[in-house]
Amino acid sequence: MMKSSEENLRRMTSALMTALTACCAFFAVSMLLLILGYIAWRGLGSINLQFLTDAPKPVGEGGGIGNAILGTLVLLLLSSLIGLPIGIAAGIYLAEFGEGRFASLVRFVADTLTGVPSIVVGVFVYALIVLPMKQFSAVAGGVALALIMIPIVTRTTEEMIRLVPTSLREGALALGAPQWRVILGVVLPAAASGIATGAMLAVARVSGETAPLLFTAFGSRFFNIHLGQPIASLTVQIYNYAISPYDEWHAQAWAATLVLMTLILVINITVRFLTRKKF
Numbered sequence: 001m002m003k004s005s006e007e008n009l010r011r012m013t014s015a016l017m018t019a020l021t022a023c024c025a026f027f028a029v030s031m032l033l034l035i036l037g038y039i040a041w042r043g044l045g046s047i048n049l050q051f052l053t054d055a056p057k058p059v060g061e062g063g064g065i066g067n068a069i070l071g072t073l074v075l076l077l078l079s080s081l082i083g084l085p086i087g088i089a090a091g092i093y094l095a096e097f098g099e100g101r102f103a104s105l106v107r108f109v110a111d112t113l114t115g116v117p118s119i120v121v122g123v124f125v126y127a128l129i130v131l132p133m134k135q136f137s138a139v140a141g142g143v144a145l146a147l148i149m150i151p152i153v154t155r156t157t158e159e160m161i162r163l164v165p166t167s168l169r170e171g172a173l174a175l176g177a178p179q180w181r182v183i184l185g186v187v188l189p190a191a192a193s194g195i196a197t198g199a200m201l202a203v204a205r206v207s208g209e210t211a212p213l214l215f216t217a218f219g220s221r222f223f224n225i226h227l228g229q230p231i232a233s234l235t236v237q238i239y240n241y242a243i244s245p246y247d248e249w250h251a252q253a254w255a256a257t258l259v260l261m262t263l264i265l266v267i268n269i270t271v272r273f274l275t276r277k278k279f
Contacts, residue, residue: 039261043254051255056221056237059246065256067223071138071232072207072263074225075217078142079206083149084199090150091157091195096183098158110151121147122212130216138231141217145206152205156198160191200271204264210235234260 050064057063090110094103125144130136164187172182188195213219219236220229234256241253 036261039254039258043251043256043258046251046255047258051252052259055223059248063252065234065237065252065259067220068232068234068237068256069259069263070223070225071217071220072234072260074138074227074231075141075145075213075233076203076207078138078227079145079149080199080203082142083146083202084153086146087150087153087202088157088195088199090154092161092183092188094154094158095161096179096187106154110154113147113151114155117211118144118148118209119211119215122215125212126215133228135228136216136218136230138217138225138227138229141213141231141233142227144212144216145209148206148209148212149202152202153199156201157191157195160194160198161187163194164190196271200268203267207260207264208235210239214239234263 050062052064052069053066054062054064055067056065090106094106097103098106121144125140125147129140129143133140168186168190169182172186173179177185213233213236217233217236218230219240220232222232224231238253238256238260241249241256244250
């Protein structure tokens with residue numbers, strides 16, 4: 001009788017916890033869908049081909065965010081070219097060779113940088129690059145975003161590589177393969193999907209940054225891909241339009257927000273599809 005009561009209590013507790021966690025998951029998904037739905041409702045009406053291809057114009061003349069879309073892609077590409085190789089290489093080092101004091105220092109620095117406010121990174125790059133160059137630039141913006149990206153990529157790469165079974169490494173080493181070939185030919189392909197996911201999380205994180213770009217890339221009302229000059233970005237343009245007193249620009253800010261979220265979603269879906277097909 002006592003065993004039956006204990007079993008019923010365990011079942012009730014299990015059912016209660018399952019229901020509680022399901023409710024929490026439903027709440028989280030509902031909030032995400034609510035945010036996405038509200039942004040789509042506010043911004044969808046302002047999106048058309050002209051809006052996606054034109055540069056900004058004075059109030060009442062329409063205009064668009066074509067220059068900001070181009071600038072955002074340039075900044076993301078530049079920051080990825082800087083941040084992803086450094087972050088992945090650092091993650092490989094920590095996972096495969098990181099047992100000493102230097103590795104502990106690298107982990108500490110990476111964890112600390114992850115929690116540093118992005119505006120602090122922007123001010124640092126402003127002093128490091130913008131002031132000596134005497135102008136804002138895409139290079140400064142790319143470096144600022146890369147500094148935000150590196151610690152995220154480093155830690156996720158380390159964790160994904162540590163999940164690779166030790167038996168795979170031991171089998172390759174037993175066949176006489178040197179360690180560098182084991183890492184490149186066995187470990188990295190096995191962890192590639194997770195590393196790519198972590199990289200996209202970092203890209204998604206920096207895609208929404210505004211503060212560091214205000215101190216570095218600054219913004220531009222023109223189409224420009226010159227890395228040594230100020231460049232437009234979706235986040236800065238959204239900020240400028242959102243704080244303006246004009247209803248037309250407010251509507252364009254909602255539309256630009258929807259475009260930015262769609263861009264991030266497309267990047268994530270594409271990478272997940274490619275890594276799933278290949279690995």
